Amino acid sequence: MGENPETSVLDPFNRLWDAQNVLVTNASAFPGSGVAGTTLTVMALTIRACRNLGSDAGSGSSAAYVKNQ
Numbered sequence: 001m002g003e004n005p006e007t008s009v010l011d012p013f014n015r016l017w018d019a020q021n022v023l024v025t026n027a028s029a030f031p032g033s034g035v036a037g038t039t040l041t042v043m044a045l046t047i048r049a050c051r052n053l054g055s056d057a058g059s060g061s062s063a064a065y066v067k068n069q
């Protein structure tokens with residue numbers, strides 16, 4: 001995840017930069033392996049990504065992240 005498509009695969013709301021209708025909301029979104037339990041963080045990021053997706057519904061926009069800046 002990141003804010004720059006040049007250095008990240010997912011935007012800050014877990015969307016693939018190259019396919020904004022695809023969300024990756026599991027532990028593979030992390031850039032590395034954790035040193036502590038990651039389940040709650042995965043769940044929180046998933047809820048956040050879904051809320052962002054919902055806020056974008058019906059807008060015709062595929063760039064909710066940009067819109068929310």
Ligand SMILES: Cc1cc2nc3c(=O)[nH]c(=O)nc-3n(C[C@H](O)[C@H](O)[C@H](O)COP(=O)(O)OP(=O)(O)OC[C@H]3O[C@@H](n4cnc5c(N)ncnc54)[C@H](O)[C@@H]3O)c2cc1C
Nearest residue numbers: 024025026027028029030034036037038039040041042043
């Ligand atoms: C030994 C161990 C202990 C852990 N203890 C803790 C802990 O105490 N607290 C904590 O917060 N986290 C803990 N974790 C980490 C936690 O389990 C993971 O971070 C979390 O499960 C990741 O969730 P996920 O959805 O990304 O992947 P997973 O939970 O691995 O889910 C991936 C799912 O995809 C399925 N799948 C895979 N390939 C395919 C396919 N081709 N088609 C269809 N389905 C597929 C798998 O069967 C699996 O159900 C532990 C991990 C391990 C290994």
